[in-house]
Amino acid sequence: MTRWRLTIEYDGRPFMGWQRQDNGPSVQQQVEAAIFRMTSELATVHAAGRTDSGVHALAMSAHVDIARTLSADRLRDGLNALVRTEPIAILAASEVDDDWHARFSCIGRRYEYRILNRRAPPAIERGRVWHVAAPLDAEAMAEGASLLVGRHDFTTFRSAQCQSQSPVKTLDRLEVVRDGDEIRVAAAARSFLHHQVRSMVGCLAMVGRGQWKPADIRTALEARDRAALGLNAPPDGLYFAEAIYP
């Protein structure tokens, strides 16, 4: 039995999310089905993070145990051939130690969030950015973002379905940068609560539109109450960007 690490890119639009679901297609199910067609093995693919419906991944890390002897190139290229009708691509496959775990060995996660900030809706980037027509002040958003960095109780920015044992997380980075019509938010932490990035981005957009002052971000955080949330940003603009390992 060999443990393989897979790096997977996907467009989240046609999926219910990463995780296998009874009510619709998932990325996990597609990759597991491709492995079954290749090896006749019913293997479970474990990912560093479980993205929601419509959320994308530039480079999700995952692992899977396969008994059949394969080369890394054969596994990567074979899986890509088998998932080719879906917007999923295996960027890399590599052998890892048996105790390496995509989720439990992960010491850092990076997300990116893309906002298209212009009057006209997106044509080319539809479903892959959050369209905000009203002008956003990226500098005010960056100021608000800086108030969330550090170790805090993020209950305000946590969905009701969150399964994390504690709402206390350490946010290592939350940066807002404008590039033409696009505003990009980069977030990094050891781990995130469910909906945390989308909830933080939604509140930052309220700051960008002038509905909130930057300091209102701190007020929302300190409320430790989901009812203090300004806005949960849609999944369209969210990308799982990187899982970091020791």
Place this chain on the structure above:
Amino acid sequence: MTRWRLTIEYDGRPFMGWQRQDNGPSVQQQVEAAIFRMTSELATVHAAGRTDSGVHALAMSAHVDIARTLSADRLRDGLNALVRTEPIAILAASEVDDDWHARFSCIGRRYEYRILNRRAPPAIERGRVWHVAAPLDAEAMAEGASLLVGRHDFTTFRSAQCQSQSPVKTLDRLEVVRDGDEIRVAAAARSFLHHQVRSMVGCLAMVGRGQWKPADIRTALEARDRAALGLNAPPDGLYFAEAIYP
């Protein structure tokens, strides 16, 4: 009667191209239909360039004459609401003089071509980049590209359907830059022959893969013969980027 300039973004995948066709949907038809629904006027929309099936536009320039009195904001937002089920967006609308013509007043056109150069196929950018799995030498491609800049007979790089009166064109710019897994080709000229950018990019890819030397680009150009063409790149990676006016 007011002449309006429209700046239009579109994803070319679902369309037969810019131009109205009998055999399938076109961007022109969608925009004209939206104008008809808004004004009850059967207006013709003239564009700076006619993109082929599957070719995208970041900012196509076009003009249309409308009798009904409208504000620029109303026209832009109204058209966007009416085309919202299609991957088309009106980025801007502005009044222009009656003698302004999107095609005939245009003094420069810019195209961009995106190549995804990695082993794995695209997931997120599918249909919007040309996937080349074999490693490409971007520096050799840039050297080959420099040999095409200037005033030349581009017969080798011209499709059999090209309606241009002369195959002699002046290519102002053809630059190749690598950015991670992506290679971008930027082309600028007063005007291009049909398939010229895709044909030039196809030959540059042969240089990048080492099948051609950079100097073979000059040999192909000097042959003035379509049979000397190495490869015509697919429409997926091509974007009409800008139309320039005095």
